[in-house]
Amino acid sequence: MDDIVKQALAKWPNVPDCYGWLGLDARGRWYLRDDATQAAGPFPQSKGQLLEHDKLIAFIARNYEADADGQWFFQNGPQRVYVELEATPWIWRVQPDFTLRSHTGQAEEGGDALVDAQGRLYLATALGVGLVHSMDVALAAEAVESGRWSVREVQASDLPARYRYVPSPQARWAGEGP
Known part of the structure; x- marks a missing residue:
């Protein structure tokens, strides 16, 4: 602050x-x-x-x-x-090395990857849960396909309670x- x-x-x-x-x-x-x-x-x-x-x-x-x-x-x-x-409270931009940058500019490492029924990808990190920016989904898919991130299915409606x-x-x- x-x-x-x-x-x-x-x-x-x-x-x-x-x-x-x-x-x-x-x-x-x-x-x-x-x-x-x-x-x-x-x-x-x-x-x-x-x-x-x-x-x-x-x-x-x-x-x-x-x-x-x-x-x-x-x-x-x-x-x-x-x-x-x-x-979500955070929107993640995926960097070429698969690290993350939040919409506020904070750097973060990857976390738990979650996908909802509409195919939206979320990452839960130490900073909190965030949606992967729509323009970075292809890069995020590379992280998943390479085994860097494993994905679990989630109900989008459950995210607020789960991640407070x-x-x-x-x-x-x-x-x-x-």
Whole structure:
């Protein structure tokens, strides 16, 4: 977490949390969701505005973490902005040497490979569970075919409970989700 964020937390400790305003899609892209977007439907059906400002994206990445209940958030100064997840808390980019890089830029080694009924590939690592980016599936298939990763079948709907994350903190906050 950035020092300036820690200072803001100390200075203003009682700022209310924010729900529904930020989404992370299945390709690791951040979306800002204003009132009109939220009124149009839940994420990802109603995504909002794609964030493209590199420094803002980097700031979010440095201050992205989970609370004790598995709800992922971006600590924006003194305010927690909870993130709506299209898939998982992490989106993995597979590197040519089969190491991983998260959508926030963190390096990770491979982990347990999981495939769901729709053929989506997930990797559970020490950092957490993440969906393999759609553009990296061919490279990931090489890792599987070479025996580097062995794959187990999984129900996508079981992942949040198994790996302790909340796909929609907004729905949970509103009493509509687990």
